[in-house]
Amino acid sequence: MIKGPDHLTGEDRPHLYMDDFDSQLKKRKMADKKYQMDKKIGELKYTDLYPHDRNGKEVSEAMLKQLTEVLLDFVNETNDRKCKVLDFHHPEDMKKLLDLSIPQDGLPLQTLIDDCARTLKYQVRTGHPHFFNQLSCGLDLVSMAGEWLTATANTNMFTYEIAPVFILMESVVLSKMREIIGWKGGDSILAPGGSVSNLYAFLAARHHMFPNYKEKGQSSIGAQLVMFTSDQCHYSVKSCAAICGLGTDNCVEVPSDEHGRMIVSELERLVLERKSKGQIPFFVNCTSGTTVLGAFDPINQIADVCQKHKMWLHIDAAWGGGLLLSKKHRHPRFSGVERADSVTWNPHKLMGTLLQCSTIHFKIDGLLLSCNSMSADYLFMTDKLYDIKYDTGDKVLQCGRHNDIFKLWLQFRAKGLNGFEAHMDHLMEMAEYLVERIKADKDKFYLILEPECVNVSFWYIPKRLRNQPHNQQRINELAKICPIIKSKMMEQGTMMVGYQPDDRRPNFFRSIFSSAAVQKDDVDFLLAELDRLGQDL
């Protein structure tokens, strides 16, 4: 059904794969473009730019405009299906292609522009329509515009004093996100990634339930604290136990069912088991969208157990959170989400916000401040000109905090709530389309499970393994070819899709749809290209 372009000049060459032979060549060889600045300006150095030269306007503008040309070309290539996704070289070879050295004396502006062009030449185009590799991908140009502005504004997010507009934007956007979760009030903060967001939740839970812990530490409790999460959870949950003094042995992994969802009866059994040892179960992590399979733990059932045993319910929706924006896909995945005490939700995943943009939300207001405040009186004075309730610095684990809000706010302005909903529905439609295509071509592909999210897990079946019973022996063979196909696609640069083992099976492909760039013909390409690369393995 899906034809691989074995014979690039043959008349039955599938139009899905590549428009013509020239474009194939273009994909194989990436040109080394030259961005030639005006020679006089190119020979100048950083000392001729603002602020070193007070009259640096002309040179500064020339340098930044030249850079913009380099960046626009990268944007255009990223969106050109005839361009490669990457130009792969092994680390030791790559070092020879680049000059990464730190010089004693600074280099001229032309060299810096060349550095930028060369860096992008060898960078993976994570926004390319044939990049299916990562949970965070795509190149949302509005969010990118937001990040260019963020860089130019270069400020820190701890006080209204130095980030007035951005601080207000955080308040507006985070309130809206809590409203979408289903809460009135509450509090939120942006964190450098979902792992830190989960850490915030852990710390707030511990502080809320054991208010002396902050000053007195573990010794103030006596008994061992225990946390629970499914065996499919993100590894950062376990990391909280290592960082915060529980030890990973006290982060209990609850078994999951064949879909990857936590088995709630097992949760309760394990809670009781730990209680019987005199330990204190206090925190349950419920994953909404597991990393590999995209499974959603059953929130309402877990919330019942938490209520019964007085444990904090945290929902790690770093991955699945975006689906809260879709009426069609929100339920039943997120039914009961409003019962959680805290929710991690990463806009830099399904929402396509540029890296990084992670949020953590709390049902109870005031907890972030009382948990994390160290009352640094050099920053958070109370005799300021303005209403200091807007200062966020004393609520956060970091001191300096990157501005991660503008790129997200600008996206909200561009797309509106309806645009984000359409985006989510599109991503899910692409995943459904892939599932449908895989099912329709059972000879060549094996679907591992019906996905709940945009993760599609499958094996590719080379010719020699077709029409054979799907037993452990075949699975082991299918698993072996995953890294080989992956190597080939990277070396040829035509596509990227990830593979991994999990706790039940050896290597399998996991295709991710989180980029707005992907359309149905890109899904067709994904399958055709796997077949081209793998059929004779």
Place this chain on the structure above:
Amino acid sequence: MIKGPDHLTGEDRPHLYMDDFDSQLKKRKMADKKYQMDKKIGELKYTDLYPHDRNGKEVSEAMLKQLTEVLLDFVNETNDRKCKVLDFHHPEDMKKLLDLSIPQDGLPLQTLIDDCARTLKYQVRTGHPHFFNQLSCGLDLVSMAGEWLTATANTNMFTYEIAPVFILMESVVLSKMREIIGWKGGDSILAPGGSVSNLYAFLAARHHMFPNYKEKGQSSIGAQLVMFTSDQCHYSVKSCAAICGLGTDNCVEVPSDEHGRMIVSELERLVLERKSKGQIPFFVNCTSGTTVLGAFDPINQIADVCQKHKMWLHIDAAWGGGLLLSKKHRHPRFSGVERADSVTWNPHKLMGTLLQCSTIHFKIDGLLLSCNSMSADYLFMTDKLYDIKYDTGDKVLQCGRHNDIFKLWLQFRAKGLNGFEAHMDHLMEMAEYLVERIKADKDKFYLILEPECVNVSFWYIPKRLRNQPHNQQRINELAKICPIIKSKMMEQGTMMVGYQPDDRRPNFFRSIFSSAAVQKDDVDFLLAELDRLGQDL
């Protein structure tokens, strides 16, 4: 000596203050600039951009070029001494000046451009030559160019697979930084801010000394762990104790001398005191450049105590680290730095790298991995195409990690080591010049201490308090006027300089030189403007 421009039209109006009356007006009123896109394009929406529209090249380029104009104007204004530093409004008023709302349907591209222009209009120009307010300031255009590229490349730093060039850059730059510290080998990582870098150090120390802690937690040790830091340290050090299970009561604050440096005999006394209680002192934080006073703890003496009592020596040089690059200023401040087990060093402070860019360095290689590894087999497989020793993801606390290296690497290329050294010497020269000017005008200014770094701490003395004994009564009065002057400078938008109390004295001004934009006449302006705003208070 320094004349305030009381009478803006008077013939003795100091040239230092303002070139002419028109420019004063310009500083007071910031124009609401209009960036009018081609009407046809301006009415389009995000769906007409790449990747939503496959033929989105023209519209995407038009939008990004228009944005670049907005950003270049902001860069120009930031570098224009006749422009305001900020256009202050109280939060409730600011909300009325902006439309921050999240719409149901997306807004046209022209509105997004207007949003960008308006955001920057009300944003504080942290790179302005009259912004002396924060440890991280300045607008280094090379680093900014780097951050624009970083946004456009939009990738994650966990594997060589998706960030090949950037991963190699990290290796080159971090090795060079360790070499500058004085180590051969070792390991490093970039973290989202100095607070997280300090947390990395704490965790590595605990893991190194108590390898079972990761799995078994606090209960595997029995005795109470204790850490030590000076009473002038950054609050994030104390925060480690709260996060990691020690409790802040077990982060012992060692008294400092009148310069703000740790008293090492007190450190040893407190270590012995805790030992006598059966507790385990294991970690000492030595600050190189305290936040308020810019003091440097005596490394060699502290290292002796650590050696004697087998404690980990961490140096928090988040602030002072840049001075490692200056032959003139490195010693005696950093004498003995190579004896440390770990060093935090934030390029986003003295080195002027855009926010965020923080590094943490370890003398021992392999510790980051063994401490933080959670071995997520979906990301860090061992059957990859390339040499996986380049993958950094399993060494870090976060999973996804922002690319913070390119902007720093590009700065190193632009400046070279010599350029960075010149930058450090310039910043110190500006601080020395301010000290000299303050000393020369004892009537109007009171220097609180001889600084070791670019923090200059002083009081401004209004007319009514001149020629009076400098006793507690006068100090209390001087302290009261700090927030008043600060309010006036913010409302008028002419300048920003911070004030705060510390543990020995009430409010005082602390001027920071970390921006390459600041020249001697800007220092003159700082003093003249304080005098203009404060003389009648």
